[in-house]
Amino acid sequence: xxxxKRIMKEFADIQANSPPxxxxxxxxxxxxxxxxxxxxxxxxxxxxxxxxKLAVALPKEYPFKPPNVSFKTKIxxxxxxxxxxxxxxLGMLRADEWKPPNKIVxxxxxxxxxxxxxxPEDAVEPGIANEYKNxxxxxxxxxxxxxxxxxx
Amino acid sequence: xxxxxxxxxxxxASSIELDEEMSSSVDFDSDVELDDYQExxxxxxxxxxxxxxxxxxxxxxxxxxxxxxxxxxxxDQVAEVANLLEQPPEATAILLRHVRWNKERLIEQYMDAQExxxxxxxxxxDISKNPPRLQVIDGFCCDICxxxxxxxxxxxxxxxxxxxxxxxxxxxxQKIKGEGEAARIKCPGDGCNKIIDAKSLDLxxxxxxxxxxxxxxxxxxxxxxxxxxxxxxxxxxxAVECGVKKRDLNKIVPSVHCDCKHAFCFGCTLADxxxxxxxxxxxxxxxxxxxxxxxxxxxxxxxxxxxxxxxIEKNGGCNHMxxxxxxxxxxxxxxxxxxxxGTSWYNCNRFEEKSGSDARDxxxxxxxxxxxxLHYYNRYANHEQSAKLDKDIFHKTEKKMTLxxxxxxxxxxxxxxxxxxxxxLQQCRQTLKWTYAFAYYLARNNQTAIFEDNQKDLEMAVENxxxxxxxxxxxxxxxxVEMMDKTTYCMRRRVILLDDxxxxxxxxxxxxxxxxx
Numbered sequence: 058x059x060x061x062k063r064i065m066k067e068f069a070d071i072q073a074n075s076p077p078x079x080x081x082x083x084x085x086x087x088x089x090x091x092x093x094x095x096x097x098x099x100x101x102x103x104x105x106x107x108x109x110k111l112a113v114a115l116p117k118e119y120p121f122k123p124p125n126v127s128f129k130t131k132i133x134x135x136x137x138x139x140x141x142x143x144x145x146x147l148g149m150l151r152a153d154e155w156k157p158p159n160k161i162v163x164x165x166x167x168x169x170x171x172x173x174x175x176x177p178e179d180a181v182e183p184g185i186a187n188e189y190k191n192x193x194x195x196x197x198x199x200x201x202x203x204x205x206x207x208x209x
Numbered sequence: 210x211x212x213x214x215x216x217x218x219x220x221x222a223s224s225i226e227l228d229e230e231m232s233s234s235v236d237f238d239s240d241v242e243l244d245d246y247q248e249x250x251x252x253x254x255x256x257x258x259x260x261x262x263x264x265x266x267x268x269x270x271x272x273x274x275x276x277x278x279x280x281x282x283x284x285d286q287v288a289e290v291a292n293l294l295e296q297p298p299e300a301t302a303i304l305l306r307h308v309r310w311n312k313e314r315l316i317e318q319y320m321d322a323q324e325x326x327x328x329x330x331x332x333x334x335d336i337s338k339n340p341p342r343l344q345v346i347d348g349f350c351c352d353i354c355x356x357x358x359x360x361x362x363x364x365x366x367x368x369x370x371x372x373x374x375x376x377x378x379x380x381x382x383q384k385i386k387g388e389g390e391a392a393r394i395k396c397p398g399d400g401c402n403k404i405i406d407a408k409s410l411d412l413x414x415x416x417x418x419x420x421x422x423x424x425x426x427x428x429x430x431x432x433x434x435x436x437x438x439x440x441x442x443x444x445x446x447x448a449v450e451c452g453v454k455k456r457d458l459n460k461i462v463p464s465v466h467c468d469c470k471h472a473f474c475f476g477c478t479l480a481d482x483x484x485x486x487x488x489x490x491x492x493x494x495x496x497x498x499x500x501x502x503x504x505x506x507x508x509x510x511x512x513x514x515x516x517x518x519x520x521i522e523k524n525g526g527c528n529h530m531x532x533x534x535x536x537x538x539x540x541x542x543x544x545x546x547x548x549x550x551g552t553s554w555y556n557c558n559r560f561e562e563k564s565g566s567d568a569r570d571x572x573x574x575x576x577x578x579x580x581x582x583l584h585y586y587n588r589y590a591n592h593e594q595s596a597k598l599d600k601d602i603f604h605k606t607e608k609k610m611t612l613x614x615x616x617x618x619x620x621x622x623x624x625x626x627x628x629x630x631x632x633x634l635q636q637c638r639q640t641l642k643w644t645y646a647f648a649y650y651l652a653r654n655n656q657t658a659i660f661e662d663n664q665k666d667l668e669m670a671v672e673n674x675x676x677x678x679x680x681x682x683x684x685x686x687x688x689x690v691e692m693m694d695k696t697t698y699c700m701r702r703r704v705i706l707l708d709d710x711x712x713x714x715x716x717x718x719x720x721x722x723x724x725x726x
Contacts, residue, residue: 066355120353121383152388157372157380158352158399 063120064089067161076165090115094165098208099173103200104132107208111168113161123155126168133196133203135175135186147171147179265704267483267711269463271451271475273440276427279448283430286312294319299406304330306392306426307404309433330404341366341409343374351376353397366409370398374413381405381414391425441478442471451475458487459725460715472639481639484710485647488725493646497586515544585649592642595675596635609682617686626689630678630696637671637703644706652720656713663709667702674699 068089071081078097085091092113098104110129116122128143138144148167149159180186188196264270274282283302290312291301307330308315318326343362350357351373365371372380380397384390396403411419431437431448435455440447445467453463453475462483463475472481474490482490511522517535529547531538538547610624644664651657674695677688685692713719 063353063355118383118387121380122387156395156399156401157376157397158370 061089064115068092070160071162071165074162076162076169078169079165081165090117090119092161096165096169096172098204099169102173103197104134104172104204104208107132107204109208113164115161120157120159123150123152123159124161124164126150126164131203131207133185133200134172135177135180135182135189136171138181139185144181145171146181147176265708265711266715267462267464267707269451269453269461269465269475271449271463271465273465273468274437274448274450275468276446276448279427279430279437280423283427286310290315299408300332303332303404303406306429306433310430332404332406341406341412343412346371349373353380364409364413366396366403366405368396368398368401368403370396370401370403372397378413381410382418385414385418385422385425389425391422392429438475438478440467440469440471441473442467442469445469445471449475460717461711462486462714482643482646483640484707484714485643486714486725489647489650489721489723490643492723493589493649496582497589512541512544515539582649585645589642589645592638592645596638596642609685612682613685616683619686623689626693626696627678627685630674630692633696633699634671634675634678637667637699640703640707641668641671644710647710650721650723652722654720656718656720660706660710663702663706667699667706670695670699670702 068081068083075081078099080095082093082095083089083091084093092115094111094113096109096111098107098109108130109132112125112127112129114125114127116125126145128137128145131139131143133139136145136147145168149155149164150167175186175189177186177189185196188199287298287302287305290305291298293316294301294304296304304315304319304326305312307326308318315326341364343364345360345362347359348357349361349363349371351361351363353372353376356373356375362374363371364374364377377397381394384394392404394405395401396405410422414422428439431439436452437448437450439445440449447467447469449465449467451463451465453461455476458476462485464472464481464483465475466472473479474482474487477487477490479487479490485493511520513519514521514530514532514535514537516537516539517532519532519534521530521532523530523541529538530541539545540547607628610621610627613619613624613627614621641664644660644667648657648660648664651660674692677692677695680688
């Protein structure tokens with residue numbers, strides 16, 4: 058299908074020109090729909106020094122439906138669900154905001170930007186969002202603790 | 210729209226319509242105030258006094274529309290506004306959907322800030338200059354599928370976001386079929402808010418999907434208009450128009466009858482629940498649903514036998530309990546074995562006497578409120594059950610009618626009285642059922658006494674007819690006249706009750722024991 062050519066091109070482009078701090082691989086070479094991303098925490102954020110594993114799963118309707126992005130490494134963040142799924146649902150990752158010309162490279166840039174600047178108004182974890190807004194010190198401490206506990 | 214095309218509308222009170230109403234049928238936005246009913250009535254009386262029954266206080270004006278009518282209504286409005294704004298119909302349709310079919314608001318906004326409105330509605334510039342078409346452009350590469358084969362057909366609206374025709378189509382199919390979107394599908398271009406117009410859509414998607422698209426558009430049209438609602442009956446395609454506003458629902462119960470025969474409330478779309486207003490219906494259903502009253506009472510007033518765990522209600526003051534089932538003797542207060550209480554008989558020394566009497570008072574109170582609830586609930590449930598049986602009765606009726614025809618030599622027309630009786634029973638039971646929910650929330654006063662008299666009269670009439678209805682077939686023929694009388698009587702009692710309730714509701718003279726919110 059048309060989707061395949063697009064995905065192969067996207068993969069080749071992203072390999073040749075990876076977004077900063079990201080390494081992208083295919084865990085199974087013949088499966089173009091499941092990507093694995095290793096993302097370094099942005100250096101000017103509480104996640105600095107951490108190394109996070111993400112899974113990017115492309116639905117079979119891709120690019121007409123958005124990819125699913127999830128953190129495989131636990132992370133203390135208002136926009137990442139604090140469960141075994143570690144899912145994100147933000148901006149262009151929402152079905153009604155996704156447009157087919159959008160690319161995974163943009164998605165990864167968005168994810169990294171959200172690591173640097175969490176969006177508490179759009180949180181999946183209201184508790185963490187509240188802490189981020191009202192008790193920044195406690196939030197910073199928790200986030201850093203989780204980095205050294207899970208992301209080293 | 211013409212009044213007698215398709216027979217697609219109906220009226221609550223009569224089959225005769227006011228001509229002026231029909232000719233202005235394009236615009237249904239005008240407020241229908243409750244107070245207008247009275248005026249309508251008198252106007253009506255003057256012209257068609259002998260031909261049509263007067264509208265009762267519990268009846269509302271409404272019309273039933275077929276999908277064709279609704280389409281025509283939309284088309285008419287689009288044509289009218291298109292003319293006014295001097296915009297092509299496709300663009301006008303998008304604009305109307307953008308303002309949720311509020312014509313006045315659209316015209317106002319258009320006059321005030323045309324550019325801004327067009328932009329917000331997703332309409333860039335005039336689309337009549339550039340009718341949508343597919344193009345082959347040299348060196349084109351589709352940004353969605355990365356295909357760049359020479360001769361590839363592509364499409365773009367005047368926003369210039371160009372994609373190959375397959376991807377464009379796939380995108381639209383996904384939106385329409387997968388996400389059920391229609392009125393507000395945006396251009397697939399990144400960050401572009403331009404809405405796909407009907408002409409571009411026609412060009413791109415297969416016919417079977419155009420139908421689905423139009424269906425979805427129609428859905429949004431009806432959903433967007435406050436005075437239109439879909440009939441909630443399964444598989445029914447009709448929509449009903451009624452002018453009763455949400456804020457008036459405490460003053461009137463707008464029951465409407467769809468052409469599919471389903472009677473429902475225009476306010477909440479539940480099945481007809483006259484005379485009980487929507488807000489009380491909601492409260493009542495919730496109360497019955499979680500059945501919390503019963504459960505609360507049980508938990509507050511009973512304990513389990515410490516030995517065999519039977520549920521026990523204490524109905525006297527004495528703390529010395531003997532379980533009827535396992536003969537275990539224990540103290541109600543501390544649940545301890547009675548023999549260990551020693552000399553402090555009939556007075557558990559671990560508790561103060563006061564708490565015991567408090568508990569008794571609370572029990573009596575709780576008991577009373579439960580019994581009140583159960584009184585109304587049992588009667589409500591009984592009529593509900595009977596209403597369900599009505600369906601069986603109806604089928605039985607049909608059989609009986611055929612039997613009666615062959616045994617008595619009556620014609621089909623002559624045995625119609627049975628069907629009429631069956632329908633009257635169904636309708637009256639439905640009404641009766643809701644009178645009990647209504648009565649539960651009524652405060653006691655003289656008005657309530659009148660209401661209960663009316664309720665009793667209707668109930669007696671219904672039970673009489675119901676009894677007669679189940680007589681054997683050979684007896685039925687001889688009862689024809691009597692049964693017709695009783696049917697008429699039932700319906701009259703129902704009208705009296707509904708009329709009285711509705712009048713008081715309209716004048717807001719009922720006193721309720723709960724807040725009407």
